[in-house]
Amino acid sequence: MDNQPFFTNDTIVFGLLMLSLGFVFFTSTSNNPYWKKFYKYIPALLMAYMLPGVLTTLGLISPEWTSVSESGKITTHTSQVYYVASRYLLPASLVLLTLSIDLKAVFNLGPKALIMFLTGTVGVIIGGPIAVLLISIVSPETVGGIGPDAVWRGLSTVAGSWIGGGANQAAMLEIYGYNTENYASMVLVDIIVAEIWMAILILGIGKNEQIDKWLKADTSAIEALKIKVSTYASKIERNPGLSDHMIILGIAFTVVGMAHYGANTISEFLKTNFEAVSDKSSALSSFGSQFFWMVTIATAIGIVLSFTRFRKYEGAGASKIGSVFIWVLVATIGMKMDLTKIADNPGLIVVGLVWMTIHVGLLILVAKLIKAPYFFLAVGSKANIGGAASAPVVAAAFHPSLATVGVLLAVFGYVVGTYGAMICTELMKVAAAG
Numbered sequence: 001m002d003n004q005p006f007f008t009n010d011t012i013v014f015g016l017l018m019l020s021l022g023f024v025f026f027t028s029t030s031n032n033p034y035w036k037k038f039y040k041y042i043p044a045l046l047m048a049y050m051l052p053g054v055l056t057t058l059g060l061i062s063p064e065w066t067s068v069s070e071s072g073k074i075t076t077h078t079s080q081v082y083y084v085a086s087r088y089l090l091p092a093s094l095v096l097l098t099l100s101i102d103l104k105a106v107f108n109l110g111p112k113a114l115i116m117f118l119t120g121t122v123g124v125i126i127g128g129p130i131a132v133l134l135i136s137i138v139s140p141e142t143v144g145g146i147g148p149d150a151v152w153r154g155l156s157t158v159a160g161s162w163i164g165g166g167a168n169q170a171a172m173l174e175i176y177g178y179n180t181e182n183y184a185s186m187v188l189v190d191i192i193v194a195e196i197w198m199a200i201l202i203l204g205i206g207k208n209e210q211i212d213k214w215l216k217a218d219t220s221a222i223e224a225l226k227i228k229v230s231t232y233a234s235k236i237e238r239n240p241g242l243s244d245h246m247i248i249l250g251i252a253f254t255v256v257g258m259a260h261y262g263a264n265t266i267s268e269f270l271k272t273n274f275e276a277v278s279d280k281s282s283a284l285s286s287f288g289s290q291f292f293w294m295v296t297i298a299t300a301i302g303i304v305l306s307f308t309r310f311r312k313y314e315g316a317g318a319s320k321i322g323s324v325f326i327w328v329l330v331a332t333i334g335m336k337m338d339l340t341k342i343a344d345n346p347g348l349i350v351v352g353l354v355w356m357t358i359h360v361g362l363l364i365l366v367a368k369l370i371k372a373p374y375f376f377l378a379v380g381s382k383a384n385i386g387g388a389a390s391a392p393v394v395a396a397a398f399h400p401s402l403a404t405v406g407v408l409l410a411v412f413g414y415v416v417g418t419y420g421a422m423i424c425t426e427l428m429k430v431a432a433a434g
Contacts, residue, residue: 005062010081013061017081017331020051046191048327052334053184063180063336082332086291089325090170091259091298092252096322097414098302099251100314110221112372116380117409119366121420123359124162124384128155129427131355135347136432142347143432151348152432153178154186156425158352161190162359162385163424164417165410170329171418174291176425184337185348193352194385197360198394201378205397208374217373222398236315244316251310252321255301263293295418303415359385375402383409 007013027035028044055061064078132143132152143151153176160172169190173183204211212219267290271278277288287293305311359381367377375398382391383406391406391413 003065006060048330049334053337085329085332091256093322093325094298095252095255095302096318101306113376116376120381120384123362125424127355127358128424129431132428133431148179152428158190159421159424163420164414168417171295180336189348189352211374217371219373238315240316259294259297262297263290266293
């Protein structure tokens with residue numbers, strides 16, 4: 001069957017995706033009352049996913065299509081836009097987002113900040129399989145499926161997003177090979193449930209004094225944090241020039257090349273010498289994925305570079321350029337969605353709500369036990385669930401100078417995101433089978 005889209009040239013397709021992103025950013029930052037009201041209810045991230053999906057649904061673009069010649073020969077065509085974004089821009093973004101990580105500064109935030117962050121991570125890791133197990137008792141078809149359509153594979157992308165961010169989410173989509181035609185429902189679980197929790201967190205900020213009193217928390221450390229972070233931010237910030245941007249891109253894509261070379265070498269070695277890795281049905285098969293090693297190597301090199309003078313390029317906007325790459329990746333994933341699939345499995349929203357409830361419940365329990373301030377609970381949670389996109393927003397809501405705290409913890413989330421999500425996914429796989 002001929003299902004060729006209106007635009008088949010990848011240059012034009014990429015232009016339409018960038019037009020979509022430009023429209024989202026232009027309107028979401030507009031002072032127009034209509035757009036302010038619109039984005040009060042509709043997250044910009046959801047729009048960035050959905051607009052390319054709308055273009056695909058309308059038949060203007062497509063990630064893959066077939067054409068039939070006059071002789072009856074069927075040919076399958078695949079757009080390379082997503083491939084370029086996932087293989088070039090994704091590892092580059094990981095380098096630039098981890099380049100700025102200051103492990104010493106993160107640990108200097110105090111044990112309670114890190115404890116709450118890691119508690120949030122653990123909450124996501126155990127929450128997924130528990131939610132799948134509970135829902136499977138009531139509605140097994142909701143968390144069922146086999147092969148690429150297995151729901152646990154799709155939920156792996158939610159785990160990647162909720163522990164790390166968009167980069168980790170894309171990594172999980174690639175590693176576990178979920179059917180992208182059904183991906184829209186997973187995007188909605190991710191965004192809708194996360195935004196509900198975001199709204200509750202922001203509501204709590206207005207009552208943080210009462211919450212801290214209930215938690216019996218000592219907030220004196222927060223004042224010290226404000227001074228420390230303000231000093232650090234002003235020290236590294238500068239007005240970047242052309243040379244800064246070229247060096248940042250040079251660092252990013254040099255590492256991308258190294259990551260690809262290392263990934264190809266390691267993947268081939270493991271698949272050749274270890275049967276468990278070459279067996280696609282094995283739990284260890286993910287370690288034979290070139291994509292997995294590409295992500296791992298890029299992240300590792302980024303961390304190493306964060307201990308060198310190159311980390312100062314964060315002051316010239318390294319993480320901002322990394323974020324641009326992530327948003328482009330988001331748009332290319334969006335074009336793979338068939339929006340008519342959204343209503344196919346509404347029960348997944350329930351899975352997400354149960355999952356999030358476990359995450360939140362564990363955070364409150366630990367905060368109460370260690371008497372952690374609400375600030376650490378809120379930012380620790382959003383550094384997982386929202387990542388670099390929303391953790392600074394929540395931190396800044398307490399005090400503008402604290403936004404960097406959210407960034408530091410969120411970047412740490414990028415580091416552990418893929419590994420934590422893989423553990424969560426394997427547990428969900430067991431829960432779905434049991």
